[in-house]
Structure formats: C-alpha cells, structure tokens
Amino acid sequence: xxxxxxxxxxxxxxxxxxxxLVTLVFFILRVMPGDPVLAMxxxxxxxxxxxxxxxxxxxxRPVIVQYGDYLWNLAQGHLGxxxxxxxxxxxxxxxxxxxxxxxxxxxxxFFITILVGVSTGTYxxxxxxxxxxxxxxxxxxxIYAIPVFWLGLMLQLIFGVYLHWLPVAGRIDDLSLAPRTIxxxxxxxxxxxGNWPSFVNSLKHLxxxxxxxGLYLSxxxxxxxRSNMLNTLQQDFVTAARARGISEPRVVVRHALKxxxxxxxxxxxxxFALLLAGAVLTESTFSWPGLxxxxxxxxxxxxxxxxxxxxxxxxxxxxxxSLSVDVLYAYLDPRIRY
Numbered sequence: 257x258x259x260x261x262x263x264x265x266x267x268x269x270x271x272x273x274x275x276x277l278v279t280l281v282f283f284i285l286r287v288m289p290g291d292p293v294l295a296m297x298x299x300x301x302x303x304x305x306x307x308x309x310x311x312x313x314x315x316x317r318p319v320i321v322q323y324g325d326y327l328w329n330l331a332q333g334h335l336g337x338x339x340x341x342x343x344x345x346x347x348x349x350x351x352x353x354x355x356x357x358x359x360x361x362x363x364x365x366f367f368i369t370i371l372v373g374v375s376t377g378t379y380x381x382x383x384x385x386x387x388x389x390x391x392x393x394x395x396x397x398x399i400y401a402i403p404v405f406w407l408g409l410m411l412q413l414i415f416g417v418y419l420h421w422l423p424v425a426g427r428i429d430d431l432s433l434a435p436r437t438i439x440x441x442x443x444x445x446x447x448x449x450g451n452w453p454s455f456v457n458s459l460k461h462l463x464x465x466x467x468x469x470g471l472y473l474s475x476x477x478x479x480x481x482r483s484n485m486l487n488t489l490q491q492d493f494v495t496a497a498r499a500r501g502i503s504e505p506r507v508v509v510r511h512a513l514k515x516x517x518x519x520x521x522x523x524x525x526x527x528f529a530l531l532l533a534g535a536v537l538t539e540s541t542f543s544w545p546g547l548x549x550x551x552x553x554x555x556x557x558x559x560x561x562x563x564x565x566x567x568x569x570x571x572x573x574x575x576x577x578s579l580s581v582d583v584l585y586a587y588l589d590p591r592i593r594y
Contacts, residue, residue, distance in 0.1 A: 262586050263579075270575045274568075281567045282326060285560050286319050315339075315560070326564065335565035339557070347565035350550060355569075356440025357427055358539070358546035361469070362531040364443075364462055368470025369531075370524065373477025374513075380478065381485030382508050392478055400475035408468040408541040415464060423461050425543035433457050465542040469535060473527055480523055484516035491515070518585065525581025529574040 310316040314325075329336060335347040380392040416424035428434050428442065435445040435454045443462070446455035488494065489512050497507045536548035543549070547566060554562035 263583055266579055266582055270579060274571050274575055277571045278327075278330065278564065278568050279323075281564055282323055283319070285563060286322075330568060335568065336561035338554070338562045339559045347562050350562065351547065351566065351569050353440075354545065354547045354550045357544060358532060358535060358548060360441045360443065361462065361465055361535060361539070361544060361546060362528065364466040365469035365473070365535075366524075366528050366531055368466060369473045369477060369527065372471065373474035374481050374520065376474070377478040377481025378485055378508065378513055380482045381489060384486065389482075393482070396475035396478035398475075399471055400473075402472070403537075404468060404472045405537045405541045407472060408465065408538060411464050411468055412542070422464050424464065427461050427545055428454070428458050429461075465538050465544055468541075469531065469538045473531070476523065476527065477520065481513075481516070481520055484519055485512055488512045488516040522581055522585055525577055525584075529577035532570070532573050532577070 307316070314322065326336075335351070338345045338347055338350065376392045376395065380389045383389050412424040415422045423429070433454050435442060435449050435451045435458075438445045438448055442458035443455060446452065446458060485508075489508075491512075493515075494507060494512050497511050498504070502511075535544075535546060536552060538544065539546045539548035540552055547570070551563065551566045554566065
C-alpha cells in the first residue's frame with residue numbers, strides 16, 4: 257500500500273469514529289437527569305415561562321429531530337450557541353478564546369513530560385539492575401498512581417502557600433498585564449511584543465500546572481523508553497559501535513536512543529492529544545482558563561450545545577494528532593502500511 261492510499265484509508269476510518277463519539281455524547285446528555293432551563297433560572301419561576309424558554313431553545317422537540325439538526329449543523333462546521341449562562345453566545349467563539357490557554361499548558365507540560373520521561377528511561381536502561389534503575393522504575397509507578405489533582409494541590413501547598421514562590425491559580429495576575437493578543441499564547445505573544453514583565457508573570461503562573469501535568473505523564477515514558485532501550489542496547493550495531501571505540505554516551509544517545517525512538521514517537525503523539533483533551537482536572541485545580549475548565553462549568557449549567565461542541569472539538573483534535581502520528585510512523589517505517 258502506498259503512503260497516499262494509507263493516508264486516505266486512515267482518514268476514512270476516522271470519520272465513523274468521530275460520528276460514533278458525537279452520537280454517544282448527544283444521547284448520553286439527553287438521558288442524564290437535569291434540565292438546562294431549571295439550572296439557569298431561579299426557583300419558583302412560572303412553568304409557562306420555563307416552557308417558553310424550552311421552546312425557544314429547541315429542547316422540547318423530539319430527540320431524533322434535535323439529533324438530525326445537530327449532525328447537520330456539525331457537518332457545516334456550526335457548533336451551535338450556548339444555553340447558559342449567556343444565552344445565544346456562539347460556542348465556537350468560546351472555544352477559540354479558551355483553546356490558546358489549553359494549548360500553551362499542553363505544550364509546556366509535554367516538554368516536561370518528554371524531558372523527564374525519556375531522560376530517566378534512558379538512564380535507567382543504561383544502568384540496568386542498579387539502584388538508579390530501581391529508583392526510576394519505582395518513580396514511574398508512583399508518579400502515575402498519584403491522582404493528578406492531589407499532586408497539584410500538594411505543589412500549591414508547598415510552593416504557593418508555604419514558600420510563597422509561585423502563584424497557585426489563574427493565568428496572569430491582572431488582565432492589564434496580559435500581552436497584546438497575536439497567537440493567544442501569552443509566552444509567545446510576550447516575546448513577540450517585547451513585554452517582558454508579562455512574560456515573567458505568565459511563566460510563573462504556568463510553572464505549577466505544567467509541572468503537575470508533565471510529571472504525572474512522565475512515568476509512562478520512563479517505562480516505555482527503558483523497555484525499548486533495553487532491547488536496542490542488546491543489538492549487534494550497538495556492540496559494533498562500542499567495538500569501534502565510540503564513547504558510551506554517544507552510543508547510548510546517538511545510536512541506541514535514535515533507533516528506539518519510533519515506538520516512543522507514537523506514544524508522544526497520542527499523549528499530546530490526550531493532554532489537549534484531558535487537562536480538565538489540572539485546569540480545575542489551578543483555575544486555569546482553558547477548555548477543560550470551560551467544559552466543567554458548562555456541565556454544571558447543563559449546557560448541552562456547549563458540552564457537545566467542546567467534546568466534538570476535542571475529538572477532532574485527538575483524531576488529527578493521531579492521524580498525523582500514524583502518517584509519520586508510516587513514513588518512517590513503511591512496514592506498517594501492509
């Protein structure tokens with residue numbers, strides 16, 4: 257199978273996956289208890305007025321009719337408008353405003369994940385069956401077993417409450433300090449505009465949530481890198497490189513790690529996609545104004561369109577990243593196309 261045929265096949269397989277996901281979310285929200293109209297109105301509101309609001313929102317129509325309209329709007333790229341707390345606000349606008357915060361948090365967290373996970377996994381494999389190896393293996397188990405919100409709370413308590421080194425919530429101290437919006441990423445926009453006080457302030461706010469999320473996922477890469485490095489270090493080309501007198505650090509990094517990196521690359525893509533879609537607990541813990549916190553707020557309001565739109569947006573992100581990783585993997589290793 258050619259690379260082009262492989263890409264087309266993967267795209268065709270992605271479409272029904274997205275359809276199944278958005279369909280499940282749509283119907284699960286309809287069978288769950290709760291009413292968005294009651295959630296947004298005060299107790300004692302006349303029933304006639306509540307029924308009028310339901311009719312205006314279209315949630316009193318048959319579910320299958322709502323489902324058909326939802327799919328039709330989704331196919332046109334229209335995610336709908338919110339029901340609460342601001343009725344009629346375009347969901348796409350909210351997602352566009354919140355996504356840069358989630359993307360910035362995900363990128364920095366992912367960098368920490370890879371830096372810690374790959375380095376500890378490589379060194380553990382190099383020091384196989386030593387105290388260092390056992391320490392890093394124990395670390396990988398413990399760090400992934402710890403609830404991410406508890407880890408975040410502990411970091412807030414130590415570095416924010418006790419030591420007063422770092423802020424524990426928000427993205428910046430004051431919106432007046434925020435840089436002029438270009439990309440929506442505060443660190444990037446601060447560098448582009450030369451707003452260094454904003455850069456320092458936003459970086460301080462970013463440290464604790466990104467370290468929390470980065471450390472939590474680093475255990476996966478510690479175990480994966482160690483496993484692949486152990487197999488690679490036993491290969492003949494590594495023995496030949498050592499026989500030629502190449503220094504051990506260069507053998508480990510330039511020869512062994514490079515060849516063991518393809519499975520790690522696949523996991524990197526999948527974990528980055530999950531970072532984009534799965535930072536809900538971290539954003540809630542640190543009051544980070546991203547998509548995860550936005551989703552939690554909309555769930556509390558029973559805002560069906562916003563929840564559906566956010567989940568659909570997450571699904572497309574994960575699908576695109578997974579597709580890109582699969583294509584890159586197929587390009588690097590043509591054997592997986594068959």
